Structures are given as structure tokens and as C-alpha cells.
Amino acid sequence: MAPVSVKRILISESVDPCCKTILQENGVEVTEKQQMTKEELIAEIQNYDGLVVRSATKVTADIINAGGNLKIIGRAGTGVDNVDVDAATKRGIIVMNTPSGNTISAAELTCVLLMSLSRHIPQAVMSMKDGKWDRKKFMGAELYGKVLGIVGLGRIGKEVATRMQSFGMKTIGYDPITPPEVSASWGVEQMSLEELWPQCDYITVHTPLMPSTTGLLNDTSFAKCKKGVKVVNCARGGIIDEAALLRALESGQCGGAGLDVFVEEPPKDRALVNHPNVISCPHLGASTKEAQARCGKEIALQIVDMATGKALVGAVNAQVLVSSFSPDSHQWILLGESMGRVLKACTASKEAYGQVHVTALGESLKKSTGFLSSAAVVGLLTEGPQKGPNLVNALPLAAETGITVQADHKDNECEACVLEVSVNGRSYKAVGSVQAGVPVLLELNGSVFRQPVPLTGHLLFFKAANSTELLLSVTGVLAAASVELQSFSASTACSGEQWYCMGISSLLGDIGALKSLVKEAAQLTV
Numbered sequence: 326m327a328p329v330s331v332k333r334i335l336i337s338e339s340v341d342p343c344c345k346t347i348l349q350e351n352g353v354e355v356t357e358k359q360q361m362t363k364e365e366l367i368a369e370i371q372n373y374d375g376l377v378v379r380s381a382t383k384v385t386a387d388i389i390n391a392g393g394n395l396k397i398i399g400r401a402g403t404g405v406d407n408v409d410v411d412a413a414t415k416r417g418i419i420v421m422n423t424p425s426g427n428t429i430s431a432a433e434l435t436c437v438l439l440m441s442l443s444r445h446i447p448q449a450v451m452s453m454k455d456g457k458w459d460r461k462k463f464m465g466a467e468l469y470g471k472v473l474g475i476v477g478l479g480r481i482g483k484e485v486a487t488r489m490q491s492f493g494m495k496t497i498g499y500d501p502i503t504p505p506e507v508s509a510s511w512g513v514e515q516m517s518l519e520e521l522w523p524q525c526d527y528i529t530v531h532t533p534l535m536p537s538t539t540g541l542l543n544d545t546s547f548a549k550c551k552k553g554v555k556v557v558n559c560a561r562g563g564i565i566d567e568a569a570l571l572r573a574l575e576s577g578q579c580g581g582a583g584l585d586v587f588v589e590e591p592p593k594d595r596a597l598v599n600h601p602n603v604i605s606c607p608h609l610g611a612s613t614k615e616a617q618a619r620c621g622k623e624i625a626l627q628i629v630d631m632a633t634g635k636a637l638v639g640a641v642n643a644q645v646l647v648s649s650f651s652p653d654s655h656q657w658i659l660l661g662e663s664m665g666r667v668l669k670a671c672t673a674s675k676e677a678y679g680q681v682h683v684t685a686l687g688e689s690l691k692k693s694t695g696f697l698s699s700a701a702v703v704g705l706l707t708e709g710p711q712k713g714p715n716l717v718n719a720l721p722l723a724a725e726t727g728i729t730v731q732a733d734h735k736d737n738e739c740e741a742c743v744l745e746v747s748v749n750g751r752s753y754k755a756v757g758s759v760q761a762g763v764p765v766l767l768e769l770n771g772s773v774f775r776q777p778v779p780l781t782g783h784l785l786f787f788k789a790a791n792s793t794e795l796l797l798s799v800t801g802v803l804a805a806a807s808v809e810l811q812s813f814s815a816s817t818a819c820s821g822e823q824w825y826c827m828g829i830s831s832l833l834g835d836i837g838a839l840k841s842l843v844k845e846a847a848q849l850t851v
């Protein structure tokens with residue numbers, strides 16, 4: 326794909342210095358500014374094409390919309406819940422993260438919290454520092470033989486499980502995506518949450534924060550747990566409902582909580598932090614030298630790879646774009662875009678397209694419907710009222726404009742892409758392919774070109790009767806405008822008329838003279 330030009334990046338949080346070094350070594354100008362207010366960020370963001378953050382910068386829609394040049398938001402870490410990904414997608418901005426760089430550190434902190442809860446270590450430390458020697462107050466319980474419930478069996482959940490198994494804990498869990506046989510292979514028996522709650526001595530959550538995980542542990546689920554259950558949240562504030570947790574701690578239903586994350590960070594309401602059975606950290610899961618070095622390095626390298634057109638790794642909102650980095654799909658994306666632009670020019674539509682239908686033909690295009698339809702929409706929307714259509718935002722922009730996009734695949738001997746659009750009840754159709762590495766147009770509105778039309782440079786399409794005089798008149802119009810004819814293709818006749826496509830040295834300043842000679846005419850540059 327065409328490299329995404331990234332020249333100036335703002336790092337708005339404490340990210341490992343290797344991030345800045347790698348970016349600078351690759352010709353990117355880097356500014357580091359920490360603890361900016363929202364207003365400062367809104368005022369400055371227009372000066373950058375990239376923003377690198379951790380979890381503290383809330384990258385809201387107004388910041389994203391103020392970033393007129395923003396192309397990439399890099400999250401040096403896992404959770405992207407502090408970034409308005411939908412707003413970024415609509416603006417065509419890639420959001421990427423480094424999801425595995427801090428897995429081990431977050432898992433280790435979880436284990437530390439579990440152990441600290443079992444032996445009251447932080448409370449004992451505080452008591453010692455107070456000059457006391459209280460051996461009765463801090464009676465603990467072994468982890469050995471206890472049941473640990475792990476909700477969310479992804480990267481961190483798995484690492485927590487294997488570590489706590491070495492303490493002799495029985496690990497059970499729940500995850501709607503990770504198959505039970507996979508988690509069983511690392512010693513976690515899966516079951517429904519209803520079955521899980523009553524069995525656990527300890528519960529730890531490792532899911533992203535989303536509607537389905539907000540308040541996973543609430544008054545109702547706490548009531549189903551063993552009295553005195555201990556809980557850990559090293560994932561995101563809100564997965565364990567904070568008010569319900571406080572109630573459960575006060576009633577003794579919950580015997581202790583280890584919290585690294587809070588709904589509001591830092592939490593203004595200190596009731597949980599100050600509770601004697603709560604041990605807490607200021608979001609330290611990823612705060613190790615090793616995790617920061619990995620995340621800083623990975624995000625910098627991912628941005629450099631993207632900017633040099635090498636690869637797209639870690640993007641959370643640009644699945645379609647990932648394929649554009651494969652050399653095989655590159656020309657097909659150009660084809661889709663060019664076909665969109667041809668139909669846009671031919672329909673000369675000021676109205677929104679009602680429906681766009683893309684059909685990928687041929688075995689090798691089976692998985693290409695996604696990027697072909699997005700590319701076609703980019704072509705159709707280019708130079709329209711929507712700002713900056715690209716492969717990231719094509720479908721959201723289409724939806725916003727009321728265009729229905731459908732895509733399917735059909736088996737066919739040859740590989741081709743069929744694009745059909747409807748405008749005001751009238752249908753237009755283009756068929757194209759990639760031949761010898763070049764995107765070509767094979768058919769336009771039912772007329773098949775005798776020679777495939779290479780979709781490159783300045784192109785003039787018109788529909789007219791097959792008449793030598795008429796073609797001479799057309800070339801006369803071109804000559805009068807000092808436009809050279811560089812290539813010529815004609816279609817087979819359809820209802821006595823044909824489509825012609827001429828490759829021309831420059832676009833006609835005024836297409837009026839031509840339109841008086843032929844039935845339909847359109848010119849474009851691809």
C-alpha cells in the first residue's frame with residue numbers, strides 16, 4: 326500500500342525512551358509532552374500526524390477531530406478503552422496497540438496481589454513501619470488447595486493460571502471465546518459463571534472493559550459467591566462494580582480485594598482504597614522496565630513499518646487495511662478504487678448512491694470482498710463532500726451517507742471484480758481485473774471492451790454510435806484543446822452504441838464541446 330506519511334509524532338505520556346529513539350532514527354520528528362490538559366492537546370494536535378499514548382491520555386472525539394493531520398494513534402500497551410476508536414475510524418485514523426508487551430508484568434502483579442491478599446502483606450508492612458510487632462492480627466491462609474476463578478482467559482488470564490497452579494491452586498474459568506479444550510491444555514477447567522461463582526476462594530478478572538463485562542461482579546454475583554471470597558482486578562476499573570464491592574466488603578461477603586485499576590483514575594472517592602481489607606496500586610500492572618521497553622519498542626517499530634508500507638501490525642480498527650500491505654492485494658485495491666472512480670465519473674452523481682454491490686469472482690479473491698468493497702467505496706466517495714475517504718473509514722462513511730454496501734464472492738474461472746451502483750433507480754456496472762500486475766477495466770455498463778483498458782493516467786470515456794466521422798470529430802476536439810490521444814479502446818456494440826475509452830495526455834478543461842457530440846462522456850484521472 327502507499328506508505329502512510331508520518332513525519333511528526335507527539336508522545337503524551339511516559340513511554341520508554343527507546344520509542345522516541347527508534348522513531349527519530351527513522352526520520353520522524355518526536356515531541357514529548359506529558360500531563361497536557363485536554364485543551365492543550367486540542368490546540369496542539371493539529372501539528373502532528375501521530376499520537377502515542379498509554380492509558381492516562383483520554384483521546385476523545387474532540388481531540389481526534391481537532392487533529393486534522395492525524396493518521397495514527399499508537400497505544401503503547403494493551404487496552405484502547407481510553408481512545409475513542411469509533412471517532413478515529415470515522416476520520417480514517419489507524420489505532421494500534423501492543424497487546425502482548427505487558428502481559429507478563431500484568432500477570433505477575435495479579436499474582437502478587439493474590440499472594441498479598443492471602444497473607445495481608447501490605448497491612449503487615451504498614452504495621453511494622455508503625456513500630457508494631459503484631460503476629461496475631463495478620464493470620465493468613467494458604468493458597469495451596471484453594472480455588473481460583475479466572476474470568477477472561479486471554480493472554481493475561483492464561484499466564485496467571487499457570488503461575489498460580491505452581492502454588493497448588495485449582496484454576497477454573499470462564500471465557501466466551503477461548504475454547505474449553507484450549508484452556509484445559511493449560512490447566513483451566515471452563516464452566517458457566519453461574520457454576521463458577523460458588524466454587525471460588527479467589528476470583529480474578531482479565532477481560533477488556535465493554536458493556537458485557539461492566540459490572541461482571543455485582544451485588545447479584547457477589548451473593549452467589551462463597552462468603553469471604555477475595556477478588557482481584559488488574560484489568561479495568563468497573564469490571565467489578567465498585568459500589569457492589571464496597572457493600573460486599575462491608576458485609577463480609579467479600580473478604581478482601583486487590584485493585585490495580587479504578588473507574589476513575591486517580592479515584593476521587595477513596596472509600597475502597599481506604600477500606601482495611603483492600604490493597605491497591607495506582608495502575609501499576611504494566612509499570613515494569615521490561616514491559617515498558619517492549620511496548621515502547623513495539624509501538625515505534627509498528628509505526629515505522631506502517632509508514633514505510635512494510636506491514637500493518639497491531640491495528641485495532643483497520644482490518645481491511647491489513648490486506649493492503651500484501652503485494653498480492655495491492656493492485657486489486659487500486660482496481661477497486663479506480664472502478665469506483667470510473668463509475669462516479671460516469672454517473673456524474675451529485676446524489677448519494679443508494680446501493681453499492683461488489684462481487685469478487687474467482688477462487689483467489691475469496692477473502693478479498695472486504696477490501697474490494699471498501700476500495701470501491703473510497704473511489705465513489707473521492708472528491709465528494711465526505712472528508713478523506715480511505716480504507717479505514719470507507720464503510721462507516723458509506724453508512725453515514727445512507728449507502729448500503731453489499732459484497733459477495735462467486736466461483737469463476739477468471740479473477741475479476743464486479744461493481745454495481747444504483748443512483749436514483751438507475752444501475753451502473755463496471756467489471757475489472759488485474760492483468761500482468763495492472764488494474765484494467767473489462768466492461769462498462771454492459772459493453773465489453775475489445776482490449777482491456779488500463780486504469781491509469783487521464784482517461785476519457787464516452788458512449789456513441791460506431792462512426793468514423795464521429796471519432797474524427799472527437800479527436801478534433803482533443804486537438805483543439807492541445808490534448809494528445811495516447812491510447813484507444815472500444816467496446817463491442819450494445820444497442821447500436823459503444824463505449825470508448827481514450828488515454829489522454831491531460832484532462833479537457835471543458836468537456837462541453839465533447840458532450841455535444843456524444844451521448845455520455847466523463848473524464849477522470851486515476
Ligand SMILES: NC(=O)C1=CN([C@@H]2O[C@H](COP(=O)(O)OP(=O)(O)OC[C@H]3O[C@@H](n4cnc5c(N)ncnc54)[C@H](O)[C@@H]3O)[C@@H](O)[C@H]2O)C=CC1
Pocket residue numbers: 403404405424427428431476477478479480481482499500501502503531532533534537538559560561585586608609610611612
Ligand atoms: N493493569 C494494567 O496495567 C494492565 C491491564 N491490562 C488489561 O487487562 C485486560 C486483559 O488483557 P489481555 O489478557 O491482554 O486481553 P486478551 O484480549 O488477551 O484477553 C481478554 C479475554 O477476555 C475474554 N472476554 C471477553 N468478554 C468476556 C466476558 N464477558 N467474560 C469473560 N471473558 C471475556 C476474551 O474472550 C479474551 O479471551 C484488558 O482489559 C487490558 O486492558 C493489560 C495490561 C496491563
Ligand SMILES: O=C(O)C(=O)COP(=O)(O)O
Pocket residue numbers: 379380381401402403404405427608609610611612
Ligand atoms: O496496557 C494496558 O491495558 C494497561 O492498562 C497499562 O496501562 P499503562 O500503559 O500502564 O498506562
